[in-house]
Amino acid sequence: DQQVKQNSPSLSVQEGRISILNCDYTNSMFDYFLWYKKYPAEGPTFLISISSIKDKNEDGRFTVFLNKSAKHLSLHIVPSQPGDSAVYFCAALVSYNTDKLIFGTGTRLQVFP
Amino acid sequence: NAGVMQNPRHLVRRRGQEARLRCSPMKGHSHVYWYRQLPEEGLKFMVYLQKENIIDESGMPKERFSAEFPKEGPSILRIQQVVRGDSAAYFCASSPPEGRGQPQHFGDGTRLSIL
Numbered sequence: 304d305q306q307v308k309q310n311s312p313s314l315s316v317q318e319g320r321i322s323i324l325n326c327d328y329t330n331s332m333f334d335y336f337l338w339y340k341k342y343p344a345e346g347p348t349f350l351i352s353i354s355s356i357k358d359k360n361e362d363g364r365f366t367v368f369l370n371k372s373a374k375h376l377s378l379h380i381v382p383s384q385p386g387d388s389a390v391y392f393c394a395a396l397v398s399y400n401t402d403k404l405i406f407g408t409g410t411r412l413q414v415f416p
Numbered sequence: 417n418a419g420v421m422q423n424p425r426h427l428v429r430r431r432g433q434e435a436r437l438r439c440s441p442m443k444g445h446s447h448v449y450w451y452r453q454l455p456e457e458g459l460k461f462m463v464y465l466q467k468e469n470i471i472d473e474s475g476m477p478k479e480r481f482s483a484e485f486p487k488e489g490p491s492i493l494r495i496q497q498v499v500r501g502d503s504a505a506y507f508c509a510s511s512p513p514e515g516r517g518q519p520q521h522f523g524d525g526t527r528l529s530i531l
Contacts, residue, residue: 307458337519346420346507346522347459392458401472402511403449404520406458 306330307395309407316414322380324410326393329374335396337404338367338378340389347392351378383414418443420523421490422508428529429498437493437526441510448491449509449520450483459507465491495528503530 308327316322326336334355339347353360353367353376360367366379380387393407421440429435441448446466451459461475465485476483480498485491495502505527509520 309458339522344524346422346509346524349519349521352519401464402447402518402520403461403464403472403475404451404459404509405461406451408456408458 305408307393307405307407309391309393309410311410312408313411313413316383316412318385318414318416319382322378322383322387322412322414324378324380324391324393324412326376326378326407327374328376328395330395330397330405331371331374333395333397333405336367336369336376337394337396338365339392339394339406340387341392341409342389350391380412383412385414385416388412388414420445420508420510420521422506422523422526424526425524426527426529428531430531431499432497435495435498435502435528437495437506437508437528438490439493439508439510439523440490441508442521444512445510445521446513447511447520448485449511450491450493451507451509453505453507453525455504462493498528498530500530503528 337352338350341347351365369376390409390411392409394404448465450462453459463483464472480496482494505525507525509522511518511520
């Protein structure tokens with residue numbers, strides 16, 4: 304049962320344009336949503352999070368939007384840079400018992416010049 | 417380096433051997449999590465520990481796998497009698513004790529290969 308889904312395995316964007324990565328979830332009990340970025344042979348790096356009581360959170364070039372009625376969130380990166388090329392994971396926090404993260408399968412972003 | 421430290425980075429074992437993976441959390445962090453990533457998949461939760469306590473082991477296979485986080489020293493993920501299907505990247509994460517929703521910070525993982 305995949306509770307967090309990233310339906311686009313890959314995305315290719317030109318440098319300077321906006322990258323939009325999408326994530327859907329099924330469990331309405333999730334309290335927090337997080338985005339992680341991962342380079343090959345490294346661990347995931349935390350990027351940005353959003354509480355379920357908010358619909359937007361912004362940090363520099365990164366903005367996360369949450370649509371609770373649609374159970375959908377998205378990460379916007381603008382402007383995109385070649386160094387943003389990585390795999391992006393959406394994760395949801397299960398808060399009613401423990402803080403274990405439920406991850407999506409990831410979207411590979413490639414930013415080309 | 418004040419980040420989450422995992423060792424070894426790569427571990428090769430033959431079927432039937434034991435694998436021990438170590439994780440030292442970030443300074444000041446008292447919560448440790450272990451995740452497993454199979455090829456082309458996302459990370460899957462295995463176990464959540466605080467010092468000397470297993471809080472949630474709902475993602476751990478019932479047999480051969482165990483984890484501990486002693487009062488002194490790193491957290492250990494132990495896999496006994498390894499099989500080919502245990503080949504994966506194992507990531508450890510830690511978070512501070514301040515409360516819910518604190519982002520977890522990950523180590524660079526241990527890549528386990530079973531011959």
